[in-house]
Amino acid sequence: MPLRSKPGDPATLLHADDGTPLARLRLRDGDGTLLAEHVQPVPGADLAQVAAQARHDLAGRRLTTRVDALARALVDGGLRLRRAATDMRHDLTALPPLPALPAGWSLRAGGWDDDLAAGLAAAYGPEHPDGPWQDGDTAQIKAVFGHGDPVPPLAGACARVAGADGRSAGHVLCAGPVPWTEDECAWILNLGVAPRAQGLGLGRALLVHAMHGSRAAGLPRLGLEVADSNPARRLYDSVGFQVRTRVLSVDLPPHG
Template identity: 65%
Template sequence: MPVGPHRDAPEDSLLLGDDDTELARMRLRDDDGTPVAAEVRPLPGAPLAGLVAQVRRDLAGHRLETPDDALAAALIADGLRLERAATDMRHALADVPEPVVLPDGWSLGAPGWDDDLAEGLDAAYGPDHPDGRWQPGDTEEVRAMFDTGEPVPPLVPASARLIDPDGRSAGHVLCAGPVPWTDDDCVWILNLGVAPRAQRRGFGRALLVHALRGAREAGLPSVGLSVVDGNPARRMYDAAGFRILTRVLTVRIPDA
């Protein structure tokens, strides 16, 4: 049995060698049809070469997420590609900034989705953005959140659209919470983006502060997010009081 339950933590699983040696601890889940092996951590004494071979065989087709640099490096050395390197962060909401005063004519409106917002985010997430281009599937996921509440409904008090003086959407912050992919009951910032025509004017911070204050209003204890390496927004998150929780290195394991 290559994957078995953890005897002391039923929510966790163990990756086992052919001789039933315990090689790694992890959490298995499904993300909209994609199997995920999350929080994969090699156990003390597990040989990396044997672990890599077992991962490629028994976790074929999975998206593997690990905080372990050595495991990620070994998988890459074995020919796999690092899909994403990011940092999960948390804000404890003990000290929340005051709301940002917006320029005349600008405002934060009710969360939602429209063509102006879709166009703005498509422009903001260009080919050189660390997170990659905005995709049609991203728009479909956001629409589904508002239309059907799937996979999670928006947390309205912590979400908002940035409205320009002409009444057009120029950015947004989209939050949900609690979310099933974290152990803590945090609010999760799914997306924070500002159209290029409104960038470098402090609107990103205004949306972030709105999310923090809305999360506290909703009675949840913290706010979480994941920021990919190289994203300049990381400086804004640090300045707002977010702290590092863990690193997440993502490698796609090819089908057998």
């Protein structure tokens, strides 16, 4: 049975061949990658059946789910877990003060430039938990700043950090509210510091800036997603982010 959507409901329903509903999900085109996001089996659904139907009806898409047992059923069926991450939130009620920057460093308005592109390409090397920086990553950030795709930047929560030479060495890109969360919150789309500027507390300064900017915009929470084994997790814990849920992703093979 084909996937179905109801008028006014952003979710899509995955059905068994006999018409039995199996799971809710959201379909999206993520800059060339077809996505089946937030796959949530309906109560009582057989997870092996959900996995098999997803492989058939969602073939060629990247599936994300917060249900460990569904991801395990897909892996047990021969697929590979692409990414395991933690969804975190800060309630923005008690914020750390904005830290002083080292001499010669300053925060500037958010934006994108060639120095940032080179710095993040160096920061996201082959061993990074999210893999190396790709041209598509740059394209996605340019799309946010250029024409608000998929969401416009939250200007007061975005920033670049630059040295005495004026060259950008890191940034935080924040948007909000965002449509992919069930709660109203701002969201950190990207936070990174070039290797030449790491170890100076600049990442913390950018993060705390985003927290203050999100609260100033009237948003009650700030969210982010951090991959397993990413050392940035320690930074998020240190400023009071709390674990909300796990997010697992699996690439479903195309037909044939």
